Amino acid sequence: MHFAFTEEQLRFRDSVRGVLERTCAPAAVRQVWDQEHAHDPGRWRALAELGLLGLLVPEGAGGLGLDEIAAILPLEETGRAALPEAVVDTALIAVPLLAAVTERALADPWLERIAAGESVVAVGFPPNPWVSHADVADLLLLADGDAIHAVPRAHVRLERLPHLDGAQRLFRVAWTPADRTRLAAGAQARRLRAAAIDRGTLGTAAQLLGVAARLIEEAVRYARQRQQFGRAIGSFQAVKHMLANAQVRLEFARPVVYRAAYAAAREAANRGRDASHAKIAAADAAAFAARTALQVHGAIGYTWEVDLHMWMKRAWALETAWGTSSWHRARVAAAVLQSESREEAS
Amino acid sequence: MDLTFTPAQEAFRAEVRAWLDAHVPRTPLPSMDTAEGFRRHCEWERTLHDGGWAMVSWPVEYGGRGCNLIEWLIFEEEYWAAEAPGRVNQNGIFLLGPTLMEFGTPEQKARYLPKMARGEEVWAQGWSEPNAGSDMAAIRTSARLDGDHYVLNGQKTWCSRAAFADWIFCLVRTDPTSERHKGLSFILMPLDTPGVRVRPIPQLDGETGFAEVFFDDARVPRANRLGEEHQGWKIAMATAGFERGLMLRSPARFQATARRLRRLWEARGAGADPALRDLVVRAWMDAEAYSLATYATASRLLAGGAIGAEASLGKIFWSEMDVRMHETALALLGSDAGLLPAAAPPEAAGWLDGFLFSLAGPIYAGTNEIQRNVIAERVLGLPRD
Numbered sequence: 001m002h003f004a005f006t007e008e009q010l011r012f013r014d015s016v017r018g019v020l021e022r023t024c025a026p027a028a029v030r031q032v033w034d035q036e037h038a039h040d041p042g043r044w045r046a047l048a049e050l051g052l053l054g055l056l057v058p059e060g061a062g063g064l065g066l067d068e069i070a071a072i073l074p075l076e077e078t079g080r081a082a083l084p085e086a087v088v089d090t091a092l093i094a095v096p097l098l099a100a101v102t103e104r105a106l107a108d109p110w111l112e113r114i115a116a117g118e119s120v121v122a123v124g125f126p127p128n129p130w131v132s133h134a135d136v137a138d139l140l141l142l143a144d145g146d147a148i149h150a151v152p153r154a155h156v157r158l159e160r161l162p163h164l165d166g167a168q169r170l171f172r173v174a175w176t177p178a179d180r181t182r183l184a185a186g187a188q189a190r191r192l193r194a195a196a197i198d199r200g201t202l203g204t205a206a207q208l209l210g211v212a213a214r215l216i217e218e219a220v221r222y223a224r225q226r227q228q229f230g231r232a233i234g235s236f237q238a239v240k241h242m243l244a245n246a247q248v249r250l251e252f253a254r255p256v257v258y259r260a261a262y263a264a265a266r267e268a269a270n271r272g273r274d275a276s277h278a279k280i281a282a283a284d285a286a287a288f289a290a291r292t293a294l295q296v297h298g299a300i301g302y303t304w305e306v307d308l309h310m311w312m313k314r315a316w317a318l319e320t321a322w323g324t325s326s327w328h329r330a331r332v333a334a335a336v337l338q339s340e341s342r343e344e345a346s
Numbered sequence: 347m348d349l350t351f352t353p354a355q356e357a358f359r360a361e362v363r364a365w366l367d368a369h370v371p372r373t374p375l376p377s378m379d380t381a382e383g384f385r386r387h388c389e390w391e392r393t394l395h396d397g398g399w400a401m402v403s404w405p406v407e408y409g410g411r412g413c414n415l416i417e418w419l420i421f422e423e424e425y426w427a428a429e430a431p432g433r434v435n436q437n438g439i440f441l442l443g444p445t446l447m448e449f450g451t452p453e454q455k456a457r458y459l460p461k462m463a464r465g466e467e468v469w470a471q472g473w474s475e476p477n478a479g480s481d482m483a484a485i486r487t488s489a490r491l492d493g494d495h496y497v498l499n500g501q502k503t504w505c506s507r508a509a510f511a512d513w514i515f516c517l518v519r520t521d522p523t524s525e526r527h528k529g530l531s532f533i534l535m536p537l538d539t540p541g542v543r544v545r546p547i548p549q550l551d552g553e554t555g556f557a558e559v560f561f562d563d564a565r566v567p568r569a570n571r572l573g574e575e576h577q578g579w580k581i582a583m584a585t586a587g588f589e590r591g592l593m594l595r596s597p598a599r600f601q602a603t604a605r606r607l608r609r610l611w612e613a614r615g616a617g618a619d620p621a622l623r624d625l626v627v628r629a630w631m632d633a634e635a636y637s638l639a640t641y642a643t644a645s646r647l648l649a650g651g652a653i654g655a656e657a658s659l660g661k662i663f664w665s666e667m668d669v670r671m672h673e674t675a676l677a678l679l680g681s682d683a684g685l686l687p688a689a690a691p692p693e694a695a696g697w698l699d700g701f702l703f704s705l706a707g708p709i710y711a712g713t714n715e716i717q718r719n720v721i722a723e724r725v726l727g728l729p730r731d
């Protein structure tokens with residue numbers, strides 16, 4: 001039993017943070033709001049060069065051959081930076097799915113392209129009602145009944161659904177299943193889809209942690225600098241206690257998310273339950289941090305000009321991505337209330 | 347990262363479980379805050395000690411097993427799962443014990459720790475005073491040096507277990523000209539010393555869980571001072587660190603409560619109400635989160651890290667969780683919730699007392715408001731007010 005990250009994993013997190021500070025500053029995120037696509041090829045390549053996109057890609061296909069434990073802190077950083085790109089769909093969901101299908105000739109070239117930063121893959125499985133980043137995806141993984149299809153973008157019609165978070169690109173996708181796009185069917189497809197949902201849940205939870213952390217950081221920074229009644233508002237106890245409460249929620253969501261990453265990496269029997277728990281905790285921490293950060297900012301926080309709203313809106317957007325908290329609570333309830341065994345720590 | 351237990355850890359768990367299966371009293375002991383219950387709980391401490399389980403994380407020479415923190419957490423999981431009795435000497439074993447190991451002389455360790463581990467000497471904590479609660483630096487109880495003795499005058503209050511305990515560890519002012527955090531010392535005092543008077547105070551449940559302690563020219567040998575003279579604040583802060591940190595409330599306690607809550611939910615046939623279902627599930631999730639956070643802290647400490655102001659995060663989390671879980675239990679019990687044991691249905695056992703005690707959690711060991719100040723200033727870096 002050793003619940004900690006390695007020095008190497010922490011260093012990797014730091015380099016991802018460094019690259020995102022350079023390529024995904026708030027001004028860059030703001031720019032995405034006004035552009036057609038939420039995708040910057042230069043930034044995408046920078047993430048690929050770091051190894052982030054190919055983190056789960058086998059070494060033989062140009063990736064790092066690592067696992068979800070290694071991915072979780074970097075994904076948290078993508079939330080902290082409010083990264084607009086489809087990193088969870090592509091690197092955390094599509095990669096292991098493509099690596100697991102039997103159609104090697106179909107899947108292998110995609111793995112190499114993903115690791116190289118040349119491709120984006122969008123995933124459209126329930127419980128998500130729409131497909132994110134379908135406009136820039138080279139390949140869409142879509143569900144038809146039990147089957148999973150890998151569909152090139154040219155074969156789908158998209159209808160964009162504008163969203164409160166201006167960096168979201170959500171689409172209703174119309175397409176016709178065909179034999180040649182079928183990637184998996186039957187029991188295998190069901191297994192792959194279940195794993196995809198767990199991974200989407202996990203990745204979103206990690207991003208929510210980063211969003212929550214950033215919201216608290218922004219509010220603390222503002223509270224130290226904004227003066228009222230002749231002193232910094234951060235010296236008022238009412239402000240301190242709000243922020244302390246937000247920090248408590250964040251710090252007790254973190255280990256839950258990290259444990260879910262471990263469960264995914266080890267393919268533990270509880271990985272679905274743990275992913276759902278992680279997302280509930282992280283979404284709660286992020287929603288609470290959003291409200292707190294806004295309150296600490298006062299009216300300036302209620303404006304379009306100040307960057308704060310980009311993280312607030314990301315918190316709300318991610319709360320409903322890959323299953324709402326209510327959907328996940330039902331999953332945890334089913335697992336916890338039915339199991340008769342004594343739960344252990346792992 | 348490896349969240350599995352080693353074969354040695356699993357073997358340790360099995361050994362703990364087997365011993366507890368054979369020794370935990372079949373029927374719950376009477377409240378430790380009654381004379382009879384206190385005696386029975388002391389006997390249980392003796393049984394634990396004779397089995398070698400009194401304080402598994404202590405060195406063998408003081409009655410422990412030399413276990414590391416992970417093994418201690420495993421022990422706690424089994425202990426609470428077995429619904430074994432509460433630890434009557436927790437002020438001793440969880441607070442003073444670790445403090446003695448860090449600051450005590452070899453003579454003091456040899457004198458106090460083994461008897462503490464055997465439950466032969468039960469300790470009370472004497473820090474709070476009528477006018478020094480959250481503001482502990484306002485302590486006024488004085489200790490004047492007179493030859494080889496300190497002479498104590500003043501009053502302590504809210505001292506848990508003091509109604510029946512043998513000893514008390516106090517924070518007192520040894521330098522009469524000093525103010526605030528300076529000039530305090532940490533004194534170990536037998537409660538049967540002439541000039542010491544204990545007045546029990548009934549708590550919310552009617553039992554005498556704490557007491558006031560009056561000192562009227564009470565003499566104690568100088569050798570009973572722990573650490574340097576006038577350095578008591580620093581030592582007390584270390585003790586408070588143990589209290590807030592891992593020791594006082596191990597996660598297993600709350601995981602056990604969450605499991606009991608699920609059983610209560612089943613017993614009450616409350617499945618139809620999704621709001622109650624969510625609260626029962628939330629209890630499980632919160633207890634799980636606290637356990638995971640504790641394993642992360644233990645891993646960090648084992649790797650040479652330290653626990654600092656972030657212990658305040660844990661104190662808020664567990665105390666609020668505990669209140670919420672007990673509120674959920676009362677909601678499941680409906681109108682039976684307020685019935686005293688004589689009239690309550692069997693599944694209500696323990697919940698009402700547990701609820702009352704959970705309400706003290708946000709108050710003792712530093713109120714949650716004080717913890718929020720600590721988090722804001724020392725974790726988040728906000729300015730002092």
Ligand SMILES: Cc1cc2nc3c(=O)[nH]c(=O)nc-3n(C[C@H](O)[C@H](O)[C@H](O)COP(=O)(O)OP(=O)(O)OC[C@H]3O[C@@H](n4cnc5c(N)ncnc54)[C@H](O)[C@@H]3O)c2cc1C
Nearest residue numbers: 471472473474479480504505506706709710711712713715
């Ligand atoms: C069950 C129980 C057992 C206890 N056992 C012991 C024991 O064994 N030994 C011992 O020494 N003490 C013990 N205590 C006492 C405990 O440590 C004190 O109650 C605690 O430190 C608070 O002090 P107080 O009760 O005087 O409250 P006060 O300090 O008067 O606080 C009253 C309220 O004001 C708030 N407040 C005070 N100062 C501030 C501030 N700066 N900022 C914001 N809010 C503030 C508090 O949070 C609280 O809500 C026990 C208490 C309880 C309830």
